[in-house]
Amino acid sequence: MLSDQDSGIVYGDSPDGEGREESRRYFAALSDQVVQLLLGAGYPLCEGNVLSSNSEWCRPLSSWQERLGRWFDEPAWEPVRYLLIVADSRCVFGAPELHEELMAYFYRDVIQQPVIVKRMLENTMKHKVLLNVFGQLLREPYGEDAGSLDIKYGAYIPMVNAIRLLAIEANLRETGTLERIRALEEQGLVQRSEAAEWIQTFRLFLRLRMMTTERIENGRFTTNGKLSSRKLTKEMAEELKSGLKVGKKLQRRVYRHTMNRL
Incomplete structure (x- = not known):
């Protein structure tokens, strides 16, 4: 009752272009459905658009890792805020190993980036x-x-x-x-x-x-x-x-x- 929506989706990588496009369309449609159902249940949208219906927060694992890498390389306020959101993420459904692999990448990089830790402070x-x-x-x-x-x-x-x-x-x-x-x-x-x-x-x-x-x-x-x-x-x-x-x-x-x- 006291929360807005914050969500993202990480899905497995497809070996070819056709599979990647099919996955993108499927998870985009799924995200839209989930976000709208939560909205109907009374959970307002995130004002910062941190939503899985936003393509920036709905990506295959390799694309998520690339995005984290760019955020780590750009220690400005907004990328650091996104990294802190990722730090709070938890797997609520699906294959937990995808989220575990993403978080392993996150923690490996954050420990090696003192400037990022300083910005987090x-x-x-x-x-x-x-x-x-x-x-x-x-x-x-x-x-x-x-x-x-x-x-x-x-x-x-x-x-x-x-x-x-x-x-x-x-x-x-x-x-x-x-x-x-x-x-x-x-x-x-x-x-x-x-x-x-x-x-x-x-x-x-x-x-x-x-x-x-x-x-x-x-x-x-x-x-x-x-x-x-x-x-x-x-x-x-x-x-x-x-x-x-x-x-x-x-x-x-x-x-x-x-x-x-x-």
């Missing part, structure tokens, strides 16, 4: 947590959401991004944030107490995100990720402050860890 640090230097909550100053808290980009996204970068640098293939935290602990990269604190904080952010302002637009349920001050009790505000302190500490740790490796 810049992306990770873009969104700051909702605490000022005095430990006070930063509320929306203007507009219809004045006084509300941007839970999505001021709490949830900063933590997702920080954990993702730690996992990428550790060559971990898990894609969910909670699974990544547990994998980091299992690898001895995070202490048990620290992992437990991150999990508790992330679950808090998830709970608060479910409480954010919702509305119906064009017949579909949407949310702007902002939590109205009317929904935030004094106890919840204190809990959020504690969680945001954990998030800020995590961002500092990721920054130091990554810069020390570059």
Whole structure:
């Protein structure tokens, strides 16, 4: 209910031109069907067009590898954002070995590209947590959401991004944030107490995100990720402050860890 669509398709390579064209037509038609069915079910389209119905995100394996290579060679903001999307990808249907081979290519290259890791760090640090230097909550100053808290980009996204970068640098293939935290602990990269604190904080952010302002637009349920001050009790505000302190500490740790490796 709180997600738009992000999807892609990787399919096997055909040995000849006729087979390649047949595969392209088939998966293009399949992608259109799936995207439209999800749209009908209430999941809005990705505003950035990261959709399997976009030919850029529906390719045979060899073409995907070439595309990743070009993104690795061009450490600008947009290619790096696409690489981070690929890092979060998971196989939901089909032959998992195709996705596994694609991700093996991804991780082999990302570890060899310090400039890409640095750009990923810049992306990770873009969104700051909702605490000022005095430990006070930063509320929306203007507009219809004045006084509300941007839970999505001021709490949830900063933590997702920080954990993702730690996992990428550790060559971990898990894609969910909670699974990544547990994998980091299992690898001895995070202490048990620290992992437990991150999990508790992330679950808090998830709970608060479910409480954010919702509305119906064009017949579909949407949310702007902002939590109205009317929904935030004094106890919840204190809990959020504690969680945001954990998030800020995590961002500092990721920054130091990554810069020390570059």
